[in-house]
Amino acid sequence: MDFELNEDQIAFADMARAFAQNEMEPHAAEWDQEQLFPVEVLRKAGELGFCGLYSSEDVGGLGLSRLDASIIFEQLAMGCTSTTAFITIHNMATWMIDAFGNEQTRQAWCPDLTAGQKLASYCLTEPNAGSDAASLKTSARRDGDDYVLNGSKIFISGAGSTDVLVVMARTGEEGPKGISAFAVDAKAAGITYGRKEDKMGWNSQPTRMITFEDVRVPASALLGNEGDGFKIAMKGLDGGRINIATCSVGTAQAALNKATEYMHERKQFGKSLASFQALQFKLADMATDLVAARQMVRLAASKLDAGHADKTTYCAMAKRFATDACYDICDEALQIFGGNGYIKEYPMERYLRDNRVHRILEGTNEIMRVIISRRLLMQDAAEIL
Amino acid sequence: MKVLVAVKRVLDHNVKVRVKSDHSDVDLTNIKMALNPFCEIAVEEAVRLKEAGIATEVVVMSIGPKAVQEQIRTALALGADRGIQIETDTMPESLSVAKLIAKVVEDERPSLIILGKQAIDSDNNQTGQMLAALTGMGQGTFASDVEIQDNEALVTREVDGGLQTVALRLPAIVTSDLRLNEPRYASLPNIMKAKKKPLDVKSAAELGIELRAHTELLKVEPPAERQGGIKVASVEELVDKLKNEAKVI
Ligand SMILES: Cc1cc2nc3c(=O)[nH]c(=O)nc-3n(C[C@H](O)[C@H](O)[C@H](O)COP(=O)(O)OP(=O)(O)OC[C@H]3O[C@@H](n4cnc5c(N)ncnc54)[C@H](O)[C@@H]3O)c2cc1C
Numbered sequence: 001m002d003f004e005l006n007e008d009q010i011a012f013a014d015m016a017r018a019f020a021q022n023e024m025e026p027h028a029a030e031w032d033q034e035q036l037f038p039v040e041v042l043r044k045a046g047e048l049g050f051c052g053l054y055s056s057e058d059v060g061g062l063g064l065s066r067l068d069a070s071i072i073f074e075q076l077a078m079g080c081t082s083t084t085a086f087i088t089i090h091n092m093a094t095w096m097i098d099a100f101g102n103e104q105t106r107q108a109w110c111p112d113l114t115a116g117q118k119l120a121s122y123c124l125t126e127p128n129a130g131s132d133a134a135s136l137k138t139s140a141r142r143d144g145d146d147y148v149l150n151g152s153k154i155f156i157s158g159a160g161s162t163d164v165l166v167v168m169a170r171t172g173e174e175g176p177k178g179i180s181a182f183a184v185d186a187k188a189a190g191i192t193y194g195r196k197e198d199k200m201g202w203n204s205q206p207t208r209m210i211t212f213e214d215v216r217v218p219a220s221a222l223l224g225n226e227g228d229g230f231k232i233a234m235k236g237l238d239g240g241r242i243n244i245a246t247c248s249v250g251t252a253q254a255a256l257n258k259a260t261e262y263m264h265e266r267k268q269f270g271k272s273l274a275s276f277q278a279l280q281f282k283l284a285d286m287a288t289d290l291v292a293a294r295q296m297v298r299l300a301a302s303k304l305d306a307g308h309a310d311k312t313t314y315c316a317m318a319k320r321f322a323t324d325a326c327y328d329i330c331d332e333a334l335q336i337f338g339g340n341g342y343i344k345e346y347p348m349e350r351y352l353r354d355n356r357v358h359r360i361l362e363g364t365n366e367i368m369r370v371i372i373s374r375r376l377l378m379q380d381a382a383e384i385l
Numbered sequence: 386m387k388v389l390v391a392v393k394r395v396l397d398h399n400v401k402v403r404v405k406s407d408h409s410d411v412d413l414t415n416i417k418m419a420l421n422p423f424c425e426i427a428v429e430e431a432v433r434l435k436e437a438g439i440a441t442e443v444v445v446m447s448i449g450p451k452a453v454q455e456q457i458r459t460a461l462a463l464g465a466d467r468g469i470q471i472e473t474d475t476m477p478e479s480l481s482v483a484k485l486i487a488k489v490v491e492d493e494r495p496s497l498i499i500l501g502k503q504a505i506d507s508d509n510n511q512t513g514q515m516l517a518a519l520t521g522m523g524q525g526t527f528a529s530d531v532e533i534q535d536n537e538a539l540v541t542r543e544v545d546g547g548l549q550t551v552a553l554r555l556p557a558i559v560t561s562d563l564r565l566n567e568p569r570y571a572s573l574p575n576i577m578k579a580k581k582k583p584l585d586v587k588s589a590a591e592l593g594i595e596l597r598a599h600t601e602l603l604k605v606e607p608p609a610e611r612q613g614g615i616k617v618a619s620v621e622e623l624v625d626k627l628k629n630e631a632k633v634i
Contacts, residue, residue, distance in 0.1 A: 010455075
């Protein structure tokens with residue numbers, strides 16, 4: 001077992017950090033305030049390889065491991081949480097098309113997606129099917145060589161600005177087994193987009209409702225087989241949860257760095273904040289929790305890479321722990337900044353707002369506990385090793 | 386046309402420099418190291434010459450312990466074709482560096498040698514000049530533009546009060562200034578490919594160069610800590626302070 005980054009990972013991380021520092025961090029506050037989706041920066045990110053990290057090489061991906069991807073995303077998230085989170089969703093949806101699409105579908109979308117020339121959204125949640133995603137109602141009815149989609153999706157990241165939608169829709173019975181997944185052209189006739197949601201954070205990317213009204217999708221756009229859709233959606237989310245947890249870790253690292261600097265700079269009672277033991281201990285706890293969260297995320301990523309039987313449980317544990325712990329770190333870092341922490345001139349309140357949603361999406365942290373406890377309490381459950 | 390670029394491993398320009406408590410040197414424990422920014426510009430210029438079809442091969446070299454291979458790999462990821470490491474136990478002084486590069490120049494016979502104008506750690510700004518003296522080649526230092534025409538390099542230099550353009554007969558030496566170009570990011574695929582590019586390791590002894598120290602480092606001191614500012618109540622007070630405290634008027 002080796003806990004050190006290898007030569008490649010160091011080089012990847014160095015480049016990602018430079019990109020985050022130069023291309024994202026200086027603009028992150030403006031993107032947040034003005035609600036700008038930085039498509040040009042995503043294109044640049046694509047040119048450097050960030051848009052197809054774990055997709056296959058024959059469609060322009062890099063074929064990297066989830067662990068490599070996590071190391072890279074963490075550095076990017078230090079520059080802009082929200083934009084990086086979108087890049088991770090794009091990577092997840094791209095991988096789903098690559099891994100489960102037929103050759104025609106893969107070649108139609110993936111080369112442009114891995115290059116960042118086109119963007120992808122993941123469409124699972126519906127107004128009446130959030131945590132209980134398997135109860136989704138959007139229907140895909142077979143009609144000749146097509147499927148016809150009807151229904152609506154809510155809270156879709158990137159919607160309205162993306163080119164392809166990975167849509168989970170019902171082709172059969174009630175429950176998870178009746179669900180299929182499709183790669184749908186985002187501009188297909190019958191698709192309408194709702195207004196851009198006004199959000200607490202994640203403001204550098206649009207979130208919208210999508211309505212499907214008799215949208216014809218060629219049968220070739222089916223990912224996997226009919227009835228595989230829910231499984232495919234959950235496979236995407238195993239990696240998605242590592243990615244989102246990683247975004248929390250990167251943001252918390254940025255918050256910790258800023259708070260450490262501030263403790264040296266700011267003076268009260270004639271001394272620097274760094275000389276107050278209450279704050280020293282707070283900082284020590286933040287750093288300790290951050291390292292714990294990072295290690296847990298990397299462990300889950302390596303379980304996923306290894307195809308471990310309990311990978312889903314590990315991904316759920318990492319997502320639950322890291323997004324909670326890193327939210328708290330951002331909160332404590334904000335506290336160290338005092339009033340300045342609450343003012344938008346400093347990034348501390350943005351870190352907190354952006355990280356908050358990580359405890360909600362890609363499965364809420366309550367649902368993570370559902371996944372973990374279900375595994376623990378299974379009939380005659382094996383120990384989790 | 387072959388281009389040789391010599392690069393140096395230095396501490397990353399983003400890190401705060403910390404002086405050892407005994408003032409013997411800068412403390413490099415756990416410090417992030419990187420390619421010297423001026424060297425990065427030099428590599429970028431060479432790669433652009435290759436992309437423009439002017440250069441046919443870009444060779445990058447670095448001198449120092451094994452760790453400098455990291456910076457050679459970075460240069461390879463930026464587009465250089467192959468690397469040479471001259472292995473030494475410590476980082477030699479400028480004159481030794483120039484002698485070692487001169488040896489490599491003798492072996493490789495490049496038409497153009499590009500270096501950074503200086504390294505951001507020692508700020509010596511002399512290796513390129515020394516190399517020119519040792520090889521007898523023309524030098525264009527502080528370059529903000531390089532054009533190759535036939536057998537000449539037209540180098541625009543940033544000098545005090547303006548720009549100067551010199552024509553150098555090739556082979557020649559150019560040292561890069563900040564405005565020569567804006568280096569690209571090494572893409573992830575190029576970082577992966579860089580690992581497969583050839584990297585030769587030679588020792589200084591093999592090249593027949595004896596490393597000598599001509600200077601002795603006596604003491605390193607951090608710059609004086611900046612004092613916090615104050616608000617003055619009146620123009621009179623300001624003028625008084627400028628006269629008597631800052632002594633600038
Ligand atoms: C900014 C943003 C972006 C998003 N992007 C996407 C996207 O790109 N694609 C996509 O498909 N979805 C997306 N979502 C949707 C997100 O995944 C859902 O909001 C989330 O899964 C929760 O569903 P819900 O909002 O319906 O909450 P509900 O399911 O209604 O949950 C409400 C509360 O009840 C709790 N709860 C529910 N069931 C249980 C239970 N069994 N036990 C204990 N507690 C429970 C939940 O944890 C939560 O606290 C996004 C959401 C947001 C806010």
